[in-house]
Amino acid sequence: MITSVKGTRDLLPPDTRVWNRVEAAARDVFALYGFDEIRTPVLESTELFVRSVGESSDIVHKEMYTFTDRGDRSVTLRPENTAGVARAYVEHSLAQAGRPWKLYYMGPQFRYERPQKGRYREFRQIGAEVLGDPTAVMDAEVIVMLFDFLGRLGFTGLSVSINSVGTEATRPAYVEAVRTFFSSNEKTLGEDDRRRLADNPLRVLDSKDPAVKQLVASETFPKMVDLLPTLDPASDAHHRELKALLVASKVTFKEDPLLVRGLDYYTRTVFEVTAEGLGAQNALLGGGRYDKLISDLGGPKTPGIGFAIGEDRLVDVLPEPFRKKALEGMRAIAVVPVGSADMPDAWGIARLLRGAGLPVDFHSGHRGVGQALKSAEKSGAVIAVLVGQEEGLRGTVVVKTLATRSQEELPREGLAAVLQARL
RNA sequence: GUGGGAGUAGCUCAGUCGGUAGAGCGUCGGAUUGUGGUUCCGAAUGUCGCGGGUUCGAACCCCGUCUCUCACCCCA
Numbered sequence: 001m002i003t004s005v006k007g008t009r010d011l012l013p014p015d016t017r018v019w020n021r022v023e024a025a026a027r028d029v030f031a032l033y034g035f036d037e038i039r040t041p042v043l044e045s046t047e048l049f050v051r052s053v054g055e056s057s058d059i060v061h062k063e064m065y066t067f068t069d070r071g072d073r074s075v076t077l078r079p080e081n082t083a084g085v086a087r088a089y090v091e092h093s094l095a096q097a098g099r100p101w102k103l104y105y106m107g108p109q110f111r112y113e114r115p116q117k118g119r120y121r122e123f124r125q126i127g128a129e130v131l132g133d134p135t136a137v138m139d140a141e142v143i144v145m146l147f148d149f150l151g152r153l154g155f156t157g158l159s160v161s162i163n164s165v166g167t168e169a170t171r172p173a174y175v176e177a178v179r180t181f182f183s184s185n186e187k188t189l190g191e192d193d194r195r196r197l198a199d200n201p202l203r204v205l206d207s208k209d210p211a212v213k214q215l216v217a218s219e220t221f222p223k224m225v226d227l228l229p230t231l232d233p234a235s236d237a238h239h240r241e242l243k244a245l246l247v248a249s250k251v252t253f254k255e256d257p258l259l260v261r262g263l264d265y266y267t268r269t270v271f272e273v274t275a276e277g278l279g280a281q282n283a284l285l286g287g288g289r290y291d292k293l294i295s296d297l298g299g300p301k302t303p304g305i306g307f308a309i310g311e312d313r314l315v316d317v318l319p320e321p322f323r324k325k326a327l328e329g330m331r332a333i334a335v336v337p338v339g340s341a342d343m344p345d346a347w348g349i350a351r352l353l354r355g356a357g358l359p360v361d362f363h364s365g366h367r368g369v370g371q372a373l374k375s376a377e378k379s380g381a382v383i384a385v386l387v388g389q390e391e392g393l394r395g396t397v398v399v400k401t402l403a404t405r406s407q408e409e410l411p412r413e414g415l416a417a418v419l420q421a422r423l
Numbered sequence: 424g425u426g427g428g429a430g431u432a433g434c435u436c437a438g439u440c441g442g443u444a445g446a447g448c449g450u451c452g453g454a455u456u457g458u459g460g461u462u463c464c465g466a467a468u469g470u471c472g473c474g475g476g477u478u479c480g481a482a483c484c485c486c487g488u489c490u491c492u493c494a495c496c497c498c499a
Contacts, residue, residue: 006490058497062424080499109499114424116493125499192496208495262498272499283499310499338457374459388457398458405460 007121021326029149030104038103040084046074052083054264063111077110090299100132118281118313129306139269140245154319159252162271163259164239170232177222202260223257265290275317285309332359334376338388346387356416377402
């Protein structure tokens with residue numbers, strides 16, 4: 001048997017109904033904020049991710065699906081979607097429009113990792129980006145929009161963690177402070193954290209090593225937000241403004257000076273929402289500002305802010321009422337010919353009902369009326385219309401309520417309207 | 424890439440001391456030729472994940488491998 005590739009999975013009905021509802025909610029809410037959809041290729045030049053996500057990141061050096069195509073080009077299945085959006089922005093000179101772009105996307109992403117709870121090699125993200133507006137207002141707007149969306153799905157009590165990581169110009173000073181701090185505590189660092197300190201120092205901040213956690217949690221551990229007022233007043237002001245706007249919008253947030261993110265391109269604002277029930281992979285969504293990314297890709301100096309939601313994880317922890325409602329199928333009408341001679345007649349009635357806008361689950365009846373009724377109910381039909389010879393002569397059909405098994409003979413004339421009222 | 428757990432029918436699982444495989448649910452047929460949910464009768468379906476080894480004999484023990492799963496790493 002040929003099975004799906006490791007770390008990939010089929011989404012089957014009725015689960016796909018849930019996915020569709022979630023995506024429809026995203027489209028609705030994002031549109032309220034003036035966002036339009038962008039669709040970028042799943043396949044991109046490898047160089048795009050090397051330059052945007054960052055060569056030092058694990059994503060690039062060990063998690064990408066990279067291969068050489070028949071034309072000898074190195075291509076990669078996108079591990080995230082922001083780079084593609086940024087690439088498209090530059091490639092199509094969208095900056096020329098003279099306005100900020102508010103874009104959202106949804107689709108599959110690929111990372112070659114060992115699968116576990118909430119982590120797949122093919123996973124789906126829903127994300128949004130604002131390109132061309134440097135203000136904290138936009139940071140606040142995407143976070144507010146996010147909460148609006150999550151609220152629509154029925155989430156309550158979620159809180160977003162926020163932090164500022166400064167700018168490319170000021171971060172080295174902070175990294176230095178972190179290194180200095182650990183230089184006197186080097187012995188407590190495990191192998192992993194030593195490597196981090198060398199390669200991607202800020203990752204040490206969310207180490208899972210209890211000893212390191214304790215150190216990092218101590219009063220004396222340097223925090224970027226503490227350094228900002230003197231080191232980077234502009235970022236400090238940005239951060240304060242964002243907090244004020246979130247307070248004004250009644251979004252619950254908590255400042256987490258230890259919050260850092262894995263992609264190299266973030267500047268200033270970073271944020272994250274985690275959720276219970278996802279095991280160790282508890283990050284439900286993450287985002288931040290990236291004021292250098294577009295120019296790094298050869299575009300005009302353009303600030304950006306965005307987020308990405310792990311859709312698989314989102315569906316995993318979706319509030320039950322929303323899931324339940326989404327799983328309810330179409331309340332369809334089963335049309336069943338009683339005998340094979342009744343097929344054309346039944347067919348005509350099905351067409352008539354569909355024409356009136358009613359969902360019809362047509363049954364061939366080849367295994368008998370009983371089986372047809374049974375399978376009709378299994379696939380979610382609530383009413384069955386039995387089309388037979390005897391009733392045909394009288395210009396009627398048998399209308400059966402599947403749940404109660406009660407039935408009555410109704411005239412064909414005006415049938416659609418009567419059924420509409422009963423659905 | 425590293426470590427733990429698991430893999431038996433479509434699904435959930437049992438399988439004793441190593442003696443060539445079972446249940447429930449589901450599916451299909453019949454009792455019921457124009458009416459399904461209950462009941463009764465009957466039936467089908469397995470490379471016991473795969474490959475090798477030990478053994479007279481392996482679902483069971485050993486080795487390898489694949490997949491799933493959980494954790495590390497990393498991240499959504």
